[in-house]
Amino acid sequence: MSMLNAGDILETITMIQDEHLDVRTITMGISLLDCCGSDVGRVCDRIYDKITRYARELVSTGEQIEKKYGIPIINKRLSVTPAAMVGAACDHIDMVRIARTLERAAVECGVNFIGGYSALVQKGFAPGDRELIDSIPEALAVTDHVCSSVNIGSTRAGINMDAVAAMGRIVRQTAERTADRDCIGCAKLVVFCNAPEDNPFMAGAFHGAGEPDCVIHVGVSGPGVVRAALAKAGDGDLTEVADLIKRTAFKITRMGQLVGTEASRMLNVPFGIVDLSLAPTPAVGDSVAHILEEMGLECCGAHGTTAALALLNDAVKKGGVMASSHVGGLSGAFIPVTEDAGMIEAARCGCLRIEKLEAMTAVCSVGLDMINIPGDTPAEVISAIIADEAAIGMINSKTTAVRVVPAIGRAVGEELSFGGLLGGGPVMPLNTWSPARFIGRGGRIPAPIQSLKN
Numbered sequence: 001m002s003m004l005n006a007g008d009i010l011e012t013i014t015m016i017q018d019e020h021l022d023v024r025t026i027t028m029g030i031s032l033l034d035c036c037g038s039d040v041g042r043v044c045d046r047i048y049d050k051i052t053r054y055a056r057e058l059v060s061t062g063e064q065i066e067k068k069y070g071i072p073i074i075n076k077r078l079s080v081t082p083a084a085m086v087g088a089a090c091d092h093i094d095m096v097r098i099a100r101t102l103e104r105a106a107v108e109c110g111v112n113f114i115g116g117y118s119a120l121v122q123k124g125f126a127p128g129d130r131e132l133i134d135s136i137p138e139a140l141a142v143t144d145h146v147c148s149s150v151n152i153g154s155t156r157a158g159i160n161m162d163a164v165a166a167m168g169r170i171v172r173q174t175a176e177r178t179a180d181r182d183c184i185g186c187a188k189l190v191v192f193c194n195a196p197e198d199n200p201f202m203a204g205a206f207h208g209a210g211e212p213d214c215v216i217h218v219g220v221s222g223p224g225v226v227r228a229a230l231a232k233a234g235d236g237d238l239t240e241v242a243d244l245i246k247r248t249a250f251k252i253t254r255m256g257q258l259v260g261t262e263a264s265r266m267l268n269v270p271f272g273i274v275d276l277s278l279a280p281t282p283a284v285g286d287s288v289a290h291i292l293e294e295m296g297l298e299c300c301g302a303h304g305t306t307a308a309l310a311l312l313n314d315a316v317k318k319g320g321v322m323a324s325s326h327v328g329g330l331s332g333a334f335i336p337v338t339e340d341a342g343m344i345e346a347a348r349c350g351c352l353r354i355e356k357l358e359a360m361t362a363v364c365s366v367g368l369d370m371i372n373i374p375g376d377t378p379a380e381v382i383s384a385i386i387a388d389e390a391a392i393g394m395i396n397s398k399t400t401a402v403r404v405v406p407a408i409g410r411a412v413g414e415e416l417s418f419g420g421l422l423g424g425g426p427v428m429p430l431n432t433w434s435p436a437r438f439i440g441r442g443g444r445i446p447a448p449i450q451s452l453k454n
Contacts, residue, residue, distance in 0.1 A: 249318075334364070
């Protein structure tokens with residue numbers, strides 16, 4: 001075995017101490033398919049017992065790895081089988097009771113969040129799906145750790161516009177139910193197109209039906225590391241910039257691979273994937289927007305932002321896949337406005353607008369993420385935002401998503417504050433022309449043709 005290079009060790013220490021390098025999450029995925037049954041009380045008992053049995057040592061294991069390697073692991077999380085599938089077999093479907101059970105299990109295990117209060121309705125509604133969707137506002141209002149997601153479209157299925165219309169209403173109702181807490185419920189709710197089954201990040205994590213009974217996924221982070229590397233590199237051309245980002249992403253992903261392998265061994269659970277996404281935080285020096293500005297943009301949102309983000313996203317993927325044989329999840333660059341210090345600044349000064357963010361989602365990892373919108377935004381406008389974003393994902397065969405927060409009682413320029421990694425930021429203006437007739441048509445947008453690409 002080759003000797004460790006002292007320079008590499010010192011570089012990693014600098015990344016952790018000064019450049020905000022961390023493992024953003026280790027997420028344990030747990031299948032609840034064997035918890036199904038006709039009696040909701042027994043189902044909830046089985047759910048609680050299985051989660052607490054499998055995950056009882058997740059948090060302590062993460063803390064041991066932190067101490068052993070000196071690597072911060074910010075979140076320890078759980079994801080479970082979409083609850084709509086589990087609850088569908090019950091004679092009397094009580095989805096909120098299942099949500100409360102997930103909350104109780106999360107508290108007992110000491111995790112930060114639990115994802116999987118979810119439904120997959122891209123092609124239509126199966127038993128349990130409508131009940132779960134209708135219950136989301138109450139479920140997110142009465143729980144603190146439960147996260148919810150709904151997949152309303154895919155490249156192969158098209159877009160379920162009846163589900164899109166429903167989710168516009170649900171997002172607004174969720175904001176109203178949690179208006180006394182800065183509408184925090186909507187920060188735990190995401191609407192997907194092409195949702196991945198092995199995503200370790202919240203709020204969209206769920207344990208897909210094709211996953212093993214239990215698995216460990218890792219989500220890494222490191223926007224500050226990439227920005228610092230670019231700052232040291234000087235004025236190289238964009239090919240040199242891409243190469244530098246690839247080398248940096250390789251180092252970041254290797255750390256995630258190490259943590260995932262170690263957690264898998266200690267917990268005796270299969271290792272799943274490393275999600276090599278650059279996930280920002282509200283902390284200064286940990287911003288994807290600031291990476292784009294380091295490339296040469298005056299402010300994130302200026303013309304050229306989409307091109308810079310495309311370069312960043314591609315280079316992160318190319319560097320990361322060389323560092324791990326099991327890359328999955330979302331893997332790329334996140335652009336959650338309230339969770340990114342640079343994007344918060346750009347939104348406040350008016351340089352970054354939702355139209356530009358929509359263009360950026362065509363080339364980044366996810367979609368319109370953590371955007372505060374006016375509190376009087378009609379449900380059909382929210383639905384139309386979801387439809388636009390789903391269309392980008394469907395046509396481009398990529399994951400897109402919408403996590404917007406209607407700021408009930410607030411207008412453009414006023415602010416919401418969620419705290420922690422969710423951050424806070426200004427209410428951004430929207431186009432107010434009505435899409436109500438289009439949304440009201442319902443039905444499905446057909447899947448795109450897979451040949452004749454142009």
